[in-house]
Amino acid sequence: MIESLLPPGVASSEAFDDAAPAPLFPAEEALMTGRRARRHRQFATARACARRCLADLGHAPVALLPGPGGAPAWPTGVVGSITHCDGYRAAVADHFGRTAALGIDAEPAGPLPPGVLGLITSPAERAHLSDLAAADPATPWERLFFSAKEAVYKAWYPATGTWLGFRQATLSLSPTGSFTCTLHPPPTAPALDPHYTGRWLTTPTLVLTAVARAGA
Ligand SMILES: CC(C)(COP(=O)(O)OP(=O)(O)OC[C@H]1O[C@@H](n2cnc3c(N)ncnc32)[C@H](O)[C@@H]1OP(=O)(O)O)[C@@H](O)C(=O)NCCC(=O)NCCS
Incomplete structure (x- = not known):
């Protein structure tokens, strides 16, 4: 669904549940220590979506840790955005330069x-x-x-x-x-x-x- 809201060429990936196993990098796993299971699952699925976007852009999978203000620190040369809510998780990304900024959000209707x-x-x-x-x-x-x-x-x-x-x-x-x-x-x-x-x-x-x- 999310791709229909974005210009052609922007990488996107979405999931409607946490059924697909989504392994985290150790530094990401550490961030989820002590967090509620629901938050952990949504975080992991959204990170998997983000890494599918990176793969589409030709980037190897990397840990996506929060930078200042909570924004995910994408690899150099990539701009992207992540969202998750009950029933939906998604990530979008593109080469910085072709796209200057991306922001996505999902909410229950x-x-x-x-x-x-x-x-x-x-x-x-x-x-x-x-x-x-x-x-x-x-x-x-x-x-x-x-x-x-x-x-x-x-x-x-x-x-x-x-x-x-x-x-x-x-x-x-x-x-x-x-x-x-x-x-x-x-x-x-x-x-x-x-x-x-x-x-x-x-x-x-x-x-x-x-x-x-x-x-x-
Ligand atoms: C940051 C914020 C926008 C996140 O939105 P949300 O509906 O609570 O949550 P979502 O699931 O849609 O998005 C969360 C993701 O946004 C991303 N995010 C968090 N802070 C961010 C920031 N400062 N910039 C960009 N992305 C950010 C993260 O990837 C986060 O997921 P993660 O923690 O699993 O990595 C919201 O909590 C907030 O602080 N809003 C206040 C500021 C605002 O919206 N002002 C509007 C006027 S411009």
Whole structure:
């Protein structure tokens, strides 16, 4: 599914459960020591997805350890993104240069927990979501909105090392499966084009969002 949201040539791999054995490198296994079994399994399956992407790009399998801010440290010359939630794990990657930034996010297709919407939206964004819901009540717009901002963040952070809250991004969803986002970073952040575009899809159980920025 995720490949349908990305430009041709971007490597992708996804899984809907943890049925396939997914061995970890010792340094990755050490990260999971003491973690809940569910987290361990999802981490391992997502790492297996990431290594399939690396293989597609001609890279040997390597440990993918978290770098600053939790972003996975891909091998030099590779840009990528990882997501996992109940019922879905995925990774995407490409050669840095052909692609400058990637961000993907998956969420369960349900309403957001109470109180979250007000934390992640401006009044104008809430009006936008109300309009979308009035025209199409079946789509989980609020969950999609949350997911799309997370996908943008995953594309932004590895390039800048700068934390951004949900209110530092203005996002607009199109009913046709795309979205646009403008970031409002602090003046101390590295100068980077603040405009992102992405794509989304929903299934009866999932929402998926993806952001890809082409290389220079
Ligand atoms: C980091 C964050 C986006 C992860 O999203 P999530 O829905 O909680 O979890 P997901 O399963 O989809 O993604 C987790 C994966 O994201 C990746 N990730 C974590 N931190 C990251 C970062 N700073 N940059 C890029 N990728 C990151 C990791 O690969 C992680 O999986 P792993 O720990 O198994 O390696 C989220 O927890 C967060 O901190 N959000 C706040 C910032 C934000 O979204 N701002 C929006 C405005 S731009």
